[in-house]
Structures are given as structure tokens and as C-alpha cells.
Amino acid sequence: MRATFSVLVIFVLIMVGLAGSVFRQAHPDRPSWQYWLASGVTAVLFLLSLLAHEVSHALVARRNGVSVEGITLWLLGGLARLRSEAATPGAELRIAGVGPLVSLLLGGLFALAAGLLAAYFEAGLVVAALAWLAGINILLAVFNALPAAPLDGGRLLRAAVWWKTGSPLRATAVATAAGRFLGWALVAVGVYLVLVGAVFSGIWLVVIGWFVIAMATAEGGQAKLRDMLGGIPVSDAMTPAPVTVPAVTTIGEFLADPRYRYRHSAFPVVDGDNTAAGLVTLKGADGVAETERSSTRVTDVMVPVGDLPTPRPDDPLARLVPELQANRVHRALVLEGDRLVGIVTSSDISRAMSWLSSSSAWRRRTL
Known part of the structure; x- marks a missing residue:
């Protein structure tokens, strides 16, 4: 596993956002060190959640005969680097589907822990941290399940089209087209948010949108390359x-x-x-x-x-x-x-x- 320098950006953004506003507004009049400690632990747990999501992809990929180069954590999340493609639509479905399921499971566990602590203990900041982790993991699962490359949902869409048509190239073309559409939609929403004054949220959506467009385009190019080289030793x-x-x-x-x-x-x-x-x-x-x-x-x-x-x-x-x-x-x-x-x-x-x-x-x- 490796992490790029941009992971530090994620860590700092989460800490500043939680300690500076979310936790402070939910539970005012606490010592500052408590906000920063809670936000630091929450940021670490979020990065571990991202790692668990990608590790699940890697483990299922290996069980389905796909070799794994490694796992990278970076600014927009995580990425399991696979050396080869799934051999069948079923393998593609299993590899892609396990990530959102793990994030959804983690979201449920964090929500359950927050509910139990709120019911039996006076642990305001801890409950707030667990509730935030529950929400962000569920959001991560839902976003990744969108049927557009390079998200996990795009691979699920690719598996379905591959199974229906028998053509992995056509399946990739459908998934990458959906990915580019989603990317441009995110860019458009981000530009709108910037124009109405929500500058930070807008810029963040534009960055994510450009990333989705670039990755979807790259996947389409790689699929064409594999088809072009098919049958050549x-x-x-x-x-x-x-x-x-x-x-x-x-x-x-x-x-x-x-x-x-x-x-x-x-x-x-x-x-x-x-x-x-x-x-x-x-x-x-x-x-x-x-x-x-x-x-x-x-x-x-x-x-x-x-x-x-x-x-x-x-x-x-x-x-x-x-x-x-x-x-x-x-x-x-x-x-x-x-x-x-x-x-x-x-x-x-x-x-x-x-x-x-x-x-x-x-x-x-x-x-």
C-alpha cells in the first residue's frame, strides 16, 4: 500500500472542517483540544474506512484470479491497482460490488455504535464523530454505486452489459460514456455552486468531475487497446x-x-x-x-x-x-x-x- 502527499490534504480538510464547524456547532462550549482530538481520530478512521473499501476489492480480485499491483490512497479516495482484467462478467461483478457493500456495512456499524452510545452514555463528541463516519461511509457507498466508470457502479454496469452482449469492449464503451456524462454533470453543478457563492463546494465538485471524466476516458482507451492487441502474442x-x-x-x-x-x-x-x-x-x-x-x-x-x-x-x-x-x-x-x-x-x-x-x-x- 502507498499513500500520496495529497492524503495529508484530506486529513487536514477533515480536521479543519470537523473541529472548526461541525463538532463546535453540535456541541458548543467545549475546550478546543477536545474538538481537535475528536476530529483527528475521526479523520484517521475515515482513511481506514477508505483503505478497507479498497482492500476488499483487492482480496476479491485475487480470489477471482486477478493479480493486484497494490493500493493507493490519494486526494479523492482510494484505488486498488489491478494488473489484469476480470475474466468473466461474474468476476467483474464480485470485484466491483464488494467495495460499496463494505462501505455500507461500515456505515451501519458506525451508526449502530453512535445509537448505542447516545442511548446509554453521555458522550456527545464521540457520538457526533461516529454519526459523521456513518454518514460519510454510506455516502461513499451510494456515490460509488452510481453506474458510471471509473466508479464501482460503472464496473457493475460493465458486468451487466458484458453479460447481456457478450462483448467486454462494448460494455466498457457504455460504462465510460456514462462516466463522462456523470463527470460533466458534476462539473456543471460545481460551476453553478461557485456562481451562487458556494465556492469551496463548487470547486470540489469540479475537481471530482474532471477526475471522473479523465478516468473514464482512460478506461475507454485501455479497452480499445486490449481489443486492438487481441490475438497478438x-x-x-x-x-x-x-x-x-x-x-x-x-x-x-x-x-x-x-x-x-x-x-x-x-x-x-x-x-x-x-x-x-x-x-x-x-x-x-x-x-x-x-x-x-x-x-x-x-x-x-x-x-x-x-x-x-x-x-x-x-x-x-x-x-x-x-x-x-x-x-x-x-x-x-x-x-x-x-x-x-x-x-x-x-x-x-x-x-x-x-x-x-x-x-x-x-x-x-x-x-
Whole structure:
């Protein structure tokens, strides 16, 4: 799991909003430290609620054969980064549906806790915090259930259209169109709120709307890409027998060797029998201090093979694309067993797409 710096923005906004107005108005004449303590704990519990929502997606995805890159928390919530797509409409339904259900369950539990405390104890700020958490989790569940990509409801809509038509591409087109419509609607409402004086709420809605539009458009583009690359094996796009670096090479030797200059910025590292060990980048090698380059091997700074996509030559190219995009070096080592037979980069994917886009056979297939 990772969190971007923008999560701090969420934390601060929630604390200021709750301590500065919500809690103070509901329970006036309390010491200031109580408002800030209650709002801080509430903000932490809200972020944990977002994490629980995304973890549920990740767990169900793994149970349905979809690998998970990780979970990111950021300004507008959370995102479970999936390396591949669901294989069936049923799997898509289960993966998408569990998130809103978890948020709804959390909202119910917080509401129950608030009701019990209000009935039997004098705990005003605690009840207010629990009630806020109940409301925000239920709101999160309802908003995410809207049938528009990239929300969970958009994936539910995609699953339904996929099941009805048998075409995942058409299903994605419907979900992304709904997502763009929702995004523009949010932008329009946000602009209206700004014009009538609710500047903060309006700007927030505009930001969310732009995010929904961008993500929906991206999902549509990725679906078209998967369809375009359908049926093409990795071997058709890879560079066979790439220039390699022996694992025993020092950083000094690597940087001085003319074979590793100018043409590429990263090279596969192999053992003596051409067994793949990893990938060394010029940037990583150049970061080694000059005094240590003669004693440091490329294996000390390389990206290990376990951290790279490692498809086989006959694997579908479409399945590799999301893994390549998610990987930090945007390269895959093509292996037969443990032996290196090729390398695939983002540029290789772009060239394959350019050729397919100009191919009359592919154009006829899309008509």
C-alpha cells in the first residue's frame, strides 16, 4: 500500500472542517483540544474506512484470479491497482460490488455504535464523530454505486452489459460514456455552486468531475487497446536476443563499454547461461559514486527479475500491457523457462499499435 502527499490534504480538510464547524456547532462550549482530538481520530478512521473499501476489492480480485499491483490512497479516495482484467462478467461483478457493500456495512456499524452510545452514555463528541463516519461511509457507498466508470457502479454496469452482449469492449464503451456524462454533470453543478457563492463546494465538485471524466476516458482507451492487441502474442512485439549485461560486470565497466551507450537506457542482466537476473538502467548505474564504480556490480543496482513482468513468447500481448504500464521501468523480460529470449518496452507496444492502426485488416474488424 502507498499513500500520496495529497492524503495529508484530506486529513487536514477533515480536521479543519470537523473541529472548526461541525463538532463546535453540535456541541458548543467545549475546550478546543477536545474538538481537535475528536476530529483527528475521526479523520484517521475515515482513511481506514477508505483503505478497507479498497482492500476488499483487492482480496476479491485475487480470489477471482486477478493479480493486484497494490493500493493507493490519494486526494479523492482510494484505488486498488489491478494488473489484469476480470475474466468473466461474474468476476467483474464480485470485484466491483464488494467495495460499496463494505462501505455500507461500515456505515451501519458506525451508526449502530453512535445509537448505542447516545442511548446509554453521555458522550456527545464521540457520538457526533461516529454519526459523521456513518454518514460519510454510506455516502461513499451510494456515490460509488452510481453506474458510471471509473466508479464501482460503472464496473457493475460493465458486468451487466458484458453479460447481456457478450462483448467486454462494448460494455466498457457504455460504462465510460456514462462516466463522462456523470463527470460533466458534476462539473456543471460545481460551476453553478461557485456562481451562487458556494465556492469551496463548487470547486470540489469540479475537481471530482474532471477526475471522473479523465478516468473514464482512460478506461475507454485501455479497452480499445486490449481489443486492438487481441490475438497478438508477445513474440510479435518483443525485441529478440537483446544486448545483455553479464552479472559479473562492474558499474565502471558497464558505463565505459561502448555497447551500452546511446541506443538504450536499460539492459537485461544475465548469468553465464543466459539466465535472466534483472534489468540495469543507465540512470541507476550513474547514481553510483565514481569511487565505488569499480567495486560495485550491476547486480547491486539492477531491478531484480522478480520485480519485472516476465511473459513467455506465446503469452497474449494484451495481457502484458497493464503490467508494463504499472511497472516503474516500463519493460518486460520475455523468458522461456529462466532463459532470456527477448525484451518488450512501451515503445514496442506503441509501434505495434501504430502498425495495427494503419492495418486495413484491423480497420475492417472494427467496422
